[in-house]
Amino acid sequence: MVNYGQMKKNEETRLVKAVFPNTTNHYDTLFGGTALQLMDEIAFICATRYCHKRVVTIKSDKVDFKHPIPAGTIIELIAKVKSVGKTSLVVHVDIFLEEMYQESRTKVIEGEFTFVAIDENRNPIKVLD
Numbered sequence: 001m002v003n004y005g006q007m008k009k010n011e012e013t014r015l016v017k018a019v020f021p022n023t024t025n026h027y028d029t030l031f032g033g034t035a036l037q038l039m040d041e042i043a044f045i046c047a048t049r050y051c052h053k054r055v056v057t058i059k060s061d062k063v064d065f066k067h068p069i070p071a072g073t074i075i076e077l078i079a080k081v082k083s084v085g086k087t088s089l090v091v092h093v094d095i096f097l098e099e100m101y102q103e104s105r106t107k108v109i110e111g112e113f114t115f116v117a118i119d120e121n122r123n124p125i126k127v128l129d
């Protein structure tokens with residue numbers, strides 16, 4: 001039986017996706033808004049798996065789109081808890097680009113998302129008990 005009390009907190013979440021044409025813009029690259037949505041979603045999952053409380057996004061910050069992401073590639077999103085405050089926590093998200101038919105891996109987007117833990121009345125509560 002697994003003793004969850006002795007396990008390290010879940011600080012990292014990963015998601016791998018194929019960049020299909022239904023997510024691209026008229027330049028045939030991943031639409032920026034879609035990238036932001038994926039980043040906010042994985043950051044939310046990462047924050048939730050870390051503290052197991054209701055969390056809401058209060059800030060997205062330092063999002064750098066360094067390279068375009070062409071259709072027909074693979075992306076991996078990696079979210080990591082960067083810092084934990086009293087009622088807030090910051091999650092860093094990297095997106096790596098991989099070609100389908102050759103070995104390659106390039107960091108193309110990164111950013112930070114801040115979440116606040118809230119109770120059922122939407123008041124901030126401690127992230128960790």
Ligand SMILES: CC(C)(COP(=O)(O)OP(=O)(O)OC[C@H]1O[C@@H](n2cnc3c(N)ncnc32)[C@H](O)[C@@H]1OP(=O)(O)O)[C@@H](O)C(=O)NCCC(=O)NCCS
Nearest residue numbers: 055056057058059085086087088089114116118122123124
């Ligand atoms: C989240 C919310 C309840 C926080 O209420 P608030 O009165 O602003 O909270 P506080 O001023 O007590 O701050 C709470 C925490 O957030 C941090 N914070 C507040 N504003 C911030 C900002 N602009 N950027 C980063 N952190 C911020 C504070 O430093 C504090 O962190 P700490 O306890 O770890 O030190 C409120 O802002 C809210 O409901 N926002 C809308 C959230 C939302 O709808 N998101 C989109 C959908 S998920």
